[in-house]
Amino acid sequence: MWEAIQSNIRRSRAIVVVMAMLLILMGALVGGAWIGSLEGAVVGAVAALMLWLILLLVSMSGGDQLILMSAGAKRIQKEDAPVLWNVVEEMTIASGLGTMPSIHVIDNEMPNAFATGRKPEKSAVAVTTGLLRRLNRDELQGVIAHEIAHIKNYDIRFLTTATVMVGAIVIIADIFLRSLWYGGGRRRGGGKGEGQAIFLILALVMAILAPLFANMLYYAVSRKREYLADASAARYTRYPPGLASALRKISGSISGHRKSAKQSTARALAPMYIVNPLQLSAKGGSLFSTHPPTEQRIAVLEAMSGGAGWLDYENAFKKVTGRDCLPASVIGAGETVAMREARVEKDPKQSAVERSRAATDILDRFAGLLLIPCLCGVRIKAPAGTQHTSLKCPKCGRRHAIPRAGEPSAEGQAAGATEEVPQTLTHKRQGTGWDSFECACGRAHQLSPAMKSGRIRCPRCKRKIEITA
């Protein structure tokens, strides 16, 4: 992995330099064409760089939050979606990422996922509820591993820098071309005419070609990075079929609802998703695709029969496309890495129902409903603002304490609540039958008749609670 990151960083730098030169050249030619002298060219180049810096600063400050917000992603805690949380934690460990990314859920039935964050220490992954409903654990693991690979490989930072640079080039080209329509620039008569004419022609050529070239460069790198993230995901999970089957489900589901996918995805966000929802039709892949064709990504992953290492991915890639993919420094010693076995689901239908239910629960929590699981298996949903302190299960008649309305949010909990209340609480058991009580953090606990005394741990605030008879 280390070599992959190193070569990634080197390559990113080279591409940023090429783009920067393109930008400066563009600025210089436009400046020269307008003012008609070498000084003009210098002024133009400096202005172009300034424009880029300003755009970069804007995109770097608070860009992540903006992206998450515009995608409608809401942050979740472990108790909202334990399986998703655990899968992210597992992949954080497998990748050796120092800090776990924050986890966000998007209320959208189209299955998809993306990652954001300028540095690995402060990053985020977001998945849609559709994804949580459709993918089993192995598939979810593959998707999350792919996103964490993007974080680990510094892809997001690079793509932000590059996007902004392409944007700056496009803006300058646009301004120049428009200025030609309206009065042909501020041309002054006199001896400079000839030099200015040369500048003008060159600038015109640049204004047409540079945005195309910059975009192509950007897309080429973006595609390479998707492959690298797929290879990394295979290596982290040691199970390439998981990601392959996830990609198949995602692209199948999006192409089934292409119209609503187009409506519900912001254009600017589309390239960030694991499958670009706006570019499914490009079957063979074109120079202007942000992602390689999904069919090909799946075919490569499925061709990895021998193992899950870099070399295995490279061999599979060669078999499918006849080309090379990963840089030699990544493959390095070129060992094959053994694949793990598939996780056995005892009852796939049942677990699909459970997944779907869990996804609905997340949405209910977002909507402010309280979820109280009863021991008889019924899950009672109560509105947050209710005045009652307890409610009765409609099926078995057990009483449940309702967690207080306006309970501390996750942030508030981390900030201060733990300091006021002792770490270990005690609860004196009421009678010998079913008993329910509230933890200091407001979570309701159920005690079965068999639980006479002992210790439990509150899953929300992690306090230990001593049960005494």
Add this chain to the structure above:
Amino acid sequence: MFPTMIVLGVLFVGFLAVAGWAIGIYNGLVGLRNQVKNAWAQIDVQLKRRHDLIPNLVETVKGYAGHEKSTLQAVTEARTKAVSAEGVGPQSAAEGELSAALGRLMVVVEQYPDLKANQNFLGLQEELSSTENKISFSRQHYNDSVMTYNTRTEVFPASIVAGMFNFKQEEFFELSDEAERAVPKVSF
């Protein structure tokens, strides 16, 4: 006079370049070695997490399947052993035993539908199976880190710097105990 100055200057610049390059490689090696150490520590974190989960699990299962005493006791004992085990060899043997005992417990639990409907138990089950995953992923990451580090110390030219500053090869984590390899595959 002038030619010697130029030669000396060139030599000096060359020396600076080589020194800078060596420092870069040295720092890279230190970074990789720290990564190996962190990865090793991560395995312990996950094992500890499993130890912490077990009392809760045993307590919950006891409520429904109290007469499965021997199985529950085996888990508790294996846990105690694993917590107190010291040294890489005994520790991995004890952890292997714990995994096996937990596997047996999970087979027993299958016979108690009430227990399987208990939300608390389901939560614990998810935690436990995920912790098992985390243990194996942290071992996997340790081995990946060792591989990267070892390759780096072997490959020319970094091998020169590694030799000069005594960067030793690290050992891979391997399941030394045959018993642990033979742990019955149980899906939680």
